[in-house]
Amino acid sequence: MKTFEIGSQDFLLDGQPFRILSGAIHYFRVHPDLWADRIHKARLMGLNTIETYVPWNEHCPHPGTYVDEGQLDLGRFLDLVAAEGMQAIVRPGPFICAEWDNGGLPAWLFSDPSVGVRTSEPGYLAAVDGFFHAVLPAVVGRQVTRGGPVILLQIENEYGAYGKDEAYLQHLVDLVKREGVDVPLFTCDQPFGSMIEDGSLPELHKTGTFGSRAAERLAFLRDHQPTGPLMCAEFWNGWFDNWGTHHHTTDAAASAAELDTLLSAGASVNVYMFHGGTNFGFTNGANDKGIYEPTITSYDYDAPLTEDGYPTDKYFAFREVIAKHFPVPAEVPARRQEAPAGTVTVTSAAALLDSLDLLGEAVRVDGPAPTTEDAGHYRGFTVYTTHLSQAGVLTVAEVRDRAQFFLDGRPVGVLSRELGERAIALPSGGRLEVLVEDQGRVNYGQRIGEFKGLMAPVKLDGVEIVEWAIRPLDFGDLAALREAGSPASGEGGLAGPSVSFADFEAEGPGDRYLRLDGWTKGNVFVNGFNLGRYWSRGPQKTLYVPGPLLRRGTNELAILELHGSTTRAVQFVPGPDLGPDEK
Template identity: 45%
Template sequence: GPRDLPRFIRLAQEEGLDVVVRPGPYICAEWDNGGLPAWLTGTPGMRLRTSHGPYLEAVDRWFDALVPRVAELQAGRGGPVVAVQIENEYGSYGDDRAYVRHIRDALVARGITELLYTADGPTPLMQDGGALSGELAAATFGSRPDRAAALLRSRRPGEPFFCAEFWNGWFDHWGDKHHVRPAPSAAEDLGGILDEGGSVSLYMAHGGTNFGLWAGANHEGGTIRPTVTSYDSDAPIAENGALTPKFFALRDRLTALDPAAARRPLPADPPLLAPRDLPVVGQAALLDALRATAEPVTAPLPLSFEELSLASGLVLYEAEPLLPPGEHEVTVTGLHDRAQVFVDDTPVAVLDRESASFTVTGTGTRVRLALLVENQGRINYGPLLGQGKGILGGVRVERRLVHGWTMRPLPLDAWTGRDTARAVAAAPSDGRAGFATAVLPVAEPADAFVALPGFGKGFLWVNDTLLGRYWEIGPQSTLYLPGPLLRRGDNTLTVLELERLGDRVTLREGPDLGPSEEYVETFD
């Protein structure tokens, strides 16, 4: 399947590639939680990325399962793995030397004999935190290669200069513009690395897609910044494998060192399905569908996603507070990340971390208060790594806490057509938010780029595979649909729309990642 790491490494070998493996356990990569599982980060008292005993025990169990599979594919055993990274940019996080040494020793103890190295930003502070004596110290950066080379040589005379991540592009957050880096700029700094005698790994050469709910998030200035579904990253090879102008610019710079490589044939761009509109049919109303398909859990106070054993997706929180006549302010404490609020099934507000209160009118009777809370992606970088999701505090009407909650967790990555059928049977569509479907007839499977004009925010499945999140605020307007997910004949596209349904799903001629702005990451 898609998580078969040894098979993936062997495929790379069949294509003539060497492989550098970065087994973490923390990987960043704009991946949900930086690659750490939610059950681990949600364990009370867990001290992440430190020499804390319970954390190291979890790391060792993971390495017991993972590292031997990598070790047997090392170059010394006839495989393609030529190097293994120790942790990831640890110097941007901490300086627990015992922890970094433990990761190194754990890799060696499980059979790693190829080159080991650390990778950190090109500043003294970052290198001090992450580099290990006796192991190659690499740098990660997107510009000023001469400065990075000078820093490493001053600290590690005689060591090779290795840029473990050359940021020739950048990722995007929802609500921002699509970040692009001009091809000449990327080629110039790539050339600078080569001129310094350096080795380099392009980040990203092929960005790909954060399928499902695997996109992470950053936290800047008190605001969570969820990463979009696409991880195109303005890479030289596009999401669908097409070659971009940046590919040819970087190729020209690299083949200047090996002119014979310039004569190697290049593949044609992958075919795409023809553009078309697919009518959408509403299937199930939002709240009633969720009530019918998710198992309820009750508690006096709201439970977090972690307490509900839910890594990602949605939780529907419901209570029935008695409200005296008049206007009342309702405040949600510790909301992570976004909540749609309904009073007696009528939408009244959308809340987030920075704006988590609303006003409701009481009549002296009980009201049905529902909050549909979305985990928009777990933070993957920085000191807030491992932060919980859901309602982490409580809900207050004025000063009074609301008690008596029913919660319905929805692990959307496990949703299938059977779940949709259950929802339809229990909650016919009201034409607004909820589940809807479209049919895509296919004669011969090929890639596609799917847009949802007129929709607000939600999730898209193809057959039973969750492609990812969409959101009208952009920048991303299309979701990449790989051809292997399709079959000959009719294919079902299922939408869970949280705000308002559109009337069609559209196949586009190519990707639309939104209005762009130039961005080059620098270290001052």
């Protein structure tokens, strides 16, 4: 049986020095039928290890549940890593950040305001215990000490940037050991100030996270940890995008030079990201440092391997650097070929507000405006309904995150958290419906765990509204909505909010890229799978359609459009367009 240890200067695999050359792939951001391809291409770049986070909220979408099938089959992912002859690093959090909804923490956990966030508060620790007890068997049985690929497990994640609770960290250490983890444990933090110490414990191996000034960062790390192997656990070689900004890129040559510095110093590395993948559905996170900024659907990250799994100039630059220090396979992955192009025109549509009974049940609330958590709803869209006797100015304590207002079915305006809007003039009384979009929970900082929806008090001309119906919307099955739709004809566009449908033909599985010029904002579904959000403000112009989603013959396209379109057509285009780069 193999061993993996932390020596005085090196990682030791079976007693021999081992340099970790790792790349981050988040299994939950990649279609499972494409995992093997992405892992193989990591090895072809010269890597010997795959690293992944584990998203608590995805595995446990509701209290008392645990999901480990399909895209969440962590065991299968680790087995594919082993089949490629590579090692694995697992980072189960419980907090992961990762520009992922709520940093991976389940929103239901904080429905009880007494539960702490990333602390040794008993309610929080009890929930963490339950999650780790469910997820760690997939890891424990696949440790290198038991014939598997897992060589390291992380405790928390960049905790020094958030808090300093040694009791909390010690609880996590004791917990994973009790569950059977016997590979070395590590922490990662930014090499600034006191973060390295605040986010770790004496018995844990400390690693750094950075993307530049590698020699300086490694020197800082060595000053704060005189022995043990140096490692950059997140070598940031790109960045993520927010709606309304440019597409972030980094210079391939500059990133490769920093990687060379790392390897020349004898350090181990985890390339973050090697392959970013996609924030499918409603899984994207957000940042809020005074301004709320939701993350886009693509998590391409300007990584060496693109969102759709093809090598970039950065891939080959990194491969060349690695080849200076270690053997690299002779096989080279192919560049992207053009995908099938064509036009698809929607043929039917269902008005959303007329179809609410098909999407969920309303719950009446006598009292202040409830949160979506009060309705047991943790992602996506919610409709609030009340009746107003007069016109007036409606004010909200805060909108989380975007609210469309309708009087007797007619649109009257939008309030956006991003823009700090909290008041809207209503021209008359009548049935008020508010379609609220959770645009992604904050994944970093002190606003983790906050509630969503209309934050009370909601007032009309200063008088609080205390009679509501709240309806969570479930887009998991669109069949009834399609059956209820009406034919969409003519040359013009479609009014929203609505869900429109079309069929298109495919010769079989194969990547596609969907462009929605003329559409405003919403989500797209292919064969019932939620590809994620689109928004005309950009930067992202296309949505990635993973090849395994398509079948030979007829396939279904559905578009949730929140406002309206100038056209009934969408385009499959030859390749992705993630928007203009920063110049």
